[in-house]
Amino acid sequence: MTIGCEVCVIGGGVVGATLAASLCERNVETVLLEAGTVAGQGASALSGGLVRCYDPDPMIMALASHALNVQCNAHFGEVFSSAILRTGMLYRAAPTQVAQVEYALSKYNCAEYTMRSLSAGEVDEMSLCVAHRNDRVNLYEPNAGIGDVRMAARLMANIVMHQGMLLEHAKVEAIDMEKEDKCRIHTAQATFSCRVVVIAAGAWSHHLCSQEMEVRTIPLARLYGADLPHIPVIDAPALAYAIPTGRDVVQVGCQPRTHASRITELSAPNQEHEEDALRRLRDITGACSETRVLDVLAGYDSYSRDGRPILGFTSNSSPCYIASGLSGIGFKLAPALADIASDEISRFLKCKRKPTRHFWHELSPERQEGSSTLSKLIRVDR
Numbered sequence: 001m002t003i004g005c006e007v008c009v010i011g012g013g014v015v016g017a018t019l020a021a022s023l024c025e026r027n028v029e030t031v032l033l034e035a036g037t038v039a040g041q042g043a044s045a046l047s048g049g050l051v052r053c054y055d056p057d058p059m060i061m062a063l064a065s066h067a068l069n070v071q072c073n074a075h076f077g078e079v080f081s082s083a084i085l086r087t088g089m090l091y092r093a094a095p096t097q098v099a100q101v102e103y104a105l106s107k108y109n110c111a112e113y114t115m116r117s118l119s120a121g122e123v124d125e126m127s128l129c130v131a132h133r134n135d136r137v138n139l140y141e142p143n144a145g146i147g148d149v150r151m152a153a154r155l156m157a158n159i160v161m162h163q164g165m166l167l168e169h170a171k172v173e174a175i176d177m178e179k180e181d182k183c184r185i186h187t188a189q190a191t192f193s194c195r196v197v198v199i200a201a202g203a204w205s206h207h208l209c210s211q212e213m214e215v216r217t218i219p220l221a222r223l224y225g226a227d228l229p230h231i232p233v234i235d236a237p238a239l240a241y242a243i244p245t246g247r248d249v250v251q252v253g254c255q256p257r258t259h260a261s262r263i264t265e266l267s268a269p270n271q272e273h274e275e276d277a278l279r280r281l282r283d284i285t286g287a288c289s290e291t292r293v294l295d296v297l298a299g300y301d302s303y304s305r306d307g308r309p310i311l312g313f314t315s316n317s318s319p320c321y322i323a324s325g326l327s328g329i330g331f332k333l334a335p336a337l338a339d340i341a342s343d344e345i346s347r348f349l350k351c352k353r354k355p356t357r358h359f360w361h362e363l364s365p366e367r368q369e370g371s372s373t374l375s376k377l378i379r380v381d382r
């Protein structure tokens with residue numbers, strides 16, 4: 001059976017689902033294909049869900065700011081935003097980062113999204129259960145928050161279900177690139193004939209396209225105890241973050257991290273991660289109160305070489321568009337990536353010309369050394 005559509009999106013993680021929802025809202029005939037259930041596996045299943053603007057990389061900060069704008073100005077963005085609890089967050093930078101923090105304040109602090117620096121004394125007054133530190137530059141974002149990533153992805157998939165087509169338990173087995181604007185996507189259930197295929201398959205993406213990406217672990221420990229921070233805190237010099245997820249429980253990112261070309265080659269978390277999580281939480285709180293590790297989740301994500309997402313058509317003569325390499329920050333960027341991608345794809349469908357990029361050119365797949373043209377037929381390993 002062959003089903004025709006304009007765009008097929010492969011991967012129902014938060015990125016693919018948001019991108020497909022954005023395409024539907026631009027009246028593009030869209031099919032979303034997910035091997036399992038939406039956000040049920042992959043990075044989105046275990047994500048921490050922190051949403052904020054500041055990043056030491058100005059390109060990521062521009063994308064994060066765009067994502068916040070999309071949440072106010074597009075319908076799918078507003079729906080996405082409803083899965084986020086605005087708790088505020090504290091970012092603690094090293095004094096060497098003062099120029100980047102000042103740049104962020106001068107460029108992104110506005111009435112709609114305030115950001116302000118805090119002295120060590122002001123942080124103490126907020127009673128956040130974080131250590132008193134004079135050797136940190138403190139940045140406070142009152143509208144930052146914690147998202148329910150699964151809920152956001154499901155809300156996006158719901159839009160696709162009503163305005164396009166959503167197929168869960170539909171693993172893509174092969175992609176046949178026929179022409180610059182024609183390809184066939186094969187699943188066990190049907191073949192989809194479309195003009196553009198979007199590869200948003202997270203850590204599986206590099207099996208579907210020839211982009212240079214690797215899979216990295218993001219071990220996330222859940223800790224139970226008293227006197228824990230009640231808003232998210234990132235301590236950059238200590239490489240530590242804590243995200244409260246309810247009464248007396250925080251998630252803490254821990255080390256060591258490993259990388260591989262396949263998910264199956266990644267090593268599982270162990271005792272070392274538990275000890276490391278306790279140490280990092282102490283770096284944040286400065287306290288020695290009784291805290292216990294509940295577990296360490298074996299999260300992972302796809303990483304690009306430079307830590308920036310890979311977004312765009314793989315070449316001028318290819319119907320293949322990539323949205324991957326989210327490098328551990330894909331949730332907060334998903335609305336921005338969806339907006340940029342759906343704008344470019346819908347314009348291509350109308351005028352048959354690949355977009356010329358100005359501002360977002362640093363996200364293009366071509367920037368990646370060693371990215372090569374796709375072969376005509378790609379088969380997914382079973």
Ligand SMILES: Cc1cc2nc3c(=O)[nH]c(=O)nc-3n(C[C@H](O)[C@H](O)[C@H](O)COP(=O)(O)OP(=O)(O)OC[C@H]3O[C@@H](n4cnc5c(N)ncnc54)[C@H](O)[C@@H]3O)c2cc1C
Nearest residue numbers: 011013015035042043044047048050172202299330331332
């Ligand atoms: C522990 C942890 C903490 C994190 N914390 C944050 C945070 O605080 N803030 C933030 O912004 N980001 C965070 N991230 C990163 C963020 O969660 C990811 O970048 C994001 O979820 C990536 O989404 P995705 O859709 O690209 O990939 P995924 O969620 O991995 O989705 C890919 C989907 O593609 C499907 N798929 C694969 N192959 C096929 C196929 N052949 N056919 C059909 N479907 C296929 C898979 O089943 C999967 O559902 C964190 C991630 C982890 C793991």
